[in-house]
Amino acid sequence: MAYKEKEIEKLYYSIGEVAEQFNVAPSLIRFWESEFDIIKPKKNRKGNRQFTKEDIENVRTIYHLVKEKGFTLQGAKEMLKNDSGSVKDKIELLDSLKRVRKFLTEIRDRIH
Numbered sequence: 001m002a003y004k005e006k007e008i009e010k011l012y013y014s015i016g017e018v019a020e021q022f023n024v025a026p027s028l029i030r031f032w033e034s035e036f037d038i039i040k041p042k043k044n045r046k047g048n049r050q051f052t053k054e055d056i057e058n059v060r061t062i063y064h065l066v067k068e069k070g071f072t073l074q075g076a077k078e079m080l081k082n083d084s085g086s087v088k089d090k091i092e093l094l095d096s097l098k099r100v101r102k103f104l105t106e107i108r109d110r111i112h
Contacts, residue, residue, distance in 0.1 A: 011052065012042070012050035012051060012052060013050070013051045013052075013056065014048065014049070014050070014051070015029050015030065015041070015048075015049045015051065017051075018051050018055075018056055018059060021056065022059065022060075022063050022067075024063075024067075029059065030049075032059065032062050033049075035073055035077075036058070036062055036076075036077065036080070038058040038061075038062075038080065039055055039058050039059060039062070040055065041055050060091060061080070061091060062076060062080075064091050064094075065079055065080075
């Protein structure tokens with residue numbers, strides 16, 4: 001019986017790692033942090049930002065509203081203030097549908 005090493009999950013991500021996930025500059029993440037109070041990374045002793053998974057989900061929400069839906073910053077703030085649960089649910093649904101689509105495409109490619 002082979003021992004399967006459990007994958008270690010990171011607790012904190014650097015601003016560079018977060019920016020890379022969304023293919024944006026770290027300066028944009030810092031700007032959004034100053035504009036949106038839902039992004040609150042901890043800072044270590046050196047002052048480096050440490051983003052949690054929750055912080056990254058909040059960045060994803062803002063990215064979706066501003067970059068994918070074309071909201072202004074003010075429009076995104078209003079949307080989050082009025083109905084952040086609904087926005088996050090829609091993003092989760094879209095992510096889920098993208099995973100299903102990828103899975104179905106892989107199956108189709110294997111059949112052909």
